[in-house]
Amino acid sequence: LQAAAVLGVEIAGPVLEDVADRLVAALTRVPAEEEALPVPGALAGLPELCAVLLPRLERYAAREPLAAQALLDVVDVPLDAAVRPVPHLRMCAGAASARALALDAVAAWDELLRTSRPSWSTEPALLHTALRLVWTEQPPGLAEMAHILEAADSDSHRAAGTWREAVAAAERGGTGTGAEAAAGRALAAHLFRSFPAELAPRTRARLRLLELAGDIAEGRGTDWAEQAVALREPGEVAESSGLLAHVYAVLGAAVLRQPGSPEGELYGLARSGDPELLAAYRQAAQSAGFGERLRADPATAAGCFVDWTAHPGAGPAWEATSTALLDDVLRPALRSASRAHLTALTTALAAGGPHRVSAFETWHQRTRASRWRRLLGG
Template structure:
């Protein structure tokens, strides 16, 4: 017990100045490794009797806390060691107050700013306090993308570069879940500010998210389907890939300025994940509502999903699903005048599209049998009397299997 020996030497009047720095270093390491066992009566007495020893131990702990933040935080949680107002050790001050500050803050970004204020120094003068504060708040994990964007906006890039916390910001974007749109806004900021620091392993995810942002904003350059596929093959994070593929699909299903070469790239890719995202996007309420309400859009989707029969098997499966699972249910619900409008839109495209559409509507023998079986297997309702739920008589089968007939 060096602290005890130093106390005895001090009482005997022995000069211990050369021994104190080494003892302080060893004691600081021991306190971080096993605080409850080390911070006993002897150490407390040594701190009280030897202010120089206590000051050197705190200096050592403050330096070590920048790298062993969790251990320094636990030291204050598990022992009675406390700092005084005169103890100007910024990392230790944050570790000592972390539990209370984080619990009292409205959110984690607020907790970060409160801890930085507690440090008593400017993070621009001592950037490492930012790293310590972020470790205390997020416990070594990256913040959420929205939190990272707020932190970057409040502090600027240079301090993150000096503190080494830029990687947390990059990981916040690259590792975000697919539905986190804030990640697509953060990624371009990270790319532009930390371009030289970003490792190759994170770059594809950030570029995918940047592409998703650009597609939503309408600023993506040509060849964006091919670019998404190329980046998707470079092992990005699943959330980044899913978000970019969803943005590509939404853009391809837009009625506004959709380049045909991008659609052709989708079909010819025969890519399982991208086509799955496209099929999912086609089932969004916004898309199905446009199919019902905008004849030109329904006509466009029919021609797209009926085309390229020579493409690969994944597209063949996808186009069948889109025609039968998405478009046909919508068409069956159209009134005769609405069906006529779709046919008119197809006729304006030229060729046989309108005739093909009418042919496609006609049910096969199998579909008629399936529909009849569904009606017969439906549970009877008391007093139904051959009427529908609306009270109107059940409509007979027609050539198209829908209310509008063949149009």
């Protein structure tokens, strides 16, 4: 080709395309640095070949951005020789510096899109290319994905396919922090609002679980247990998942007696009969921190006695759970309680009527009896 250029012989069509295909095949092997191909020299004076080669590399960069970045790290491809824009190649070329200079992944993603020419609004696929170039080892988290969705319109995300990444992030669930719960709810709401036709029923159920986790964490709404159990029914969430377990854990901790705990939610939990939900509630009650609160705060102990003797007709699963909580959590916490602690506890119970005090004293007699048996070695 270079000889033909010197002689002024015009070469076009199949010959150029064949040479370009061979060059792409050679370049996309991603040679080691010491084997880097002298591409600029090989293409010198061959604008026709550049015009055929660079669009092929651009398509490769759109399909395999990380591989294209590795290629550009060792091969000096003459991007300025492109006749048409090659935004994916340019983004791959700038990815390493964007990641190095940015404070975090979101900032690197913003920078790649800010400097892309043409803009992602003209070439929506750049949204997905930037995502893959920035989050190279693990996918975006909930808060990061919420930012990505907010940064572009839904049609662009639909064209780029990045909405699928948002669904995947939502289905992976969050870490349980307040910020993650808020981000998860915002992400789910955005997906419901912007991509209703793309969401399968199972995906809808899992996104609703994500919203529910945020609602519970912030004390929003009612009937949490009923909603959570309904969302795991066949045809909705077909099997237990990490997200469902997370929602159950958040729900169990929220319903547990504490300042600000919601009224009426315990009945829904008790009546659900769901063994995994009841286990999550029991696990929250058995935590070391809650045991310390029972020993330190008579009002909390009184409230738990009321809760764990309530709803006797809710079903065998709740009866087994409440009995275990009384015997394995509350009774040990009160074994060494002082007289003042017990007096404050019964005073708190008396506010609900003398029958509660009587029920507690009858139950607590067994605690004292078991304590004496241990002291006497019986």
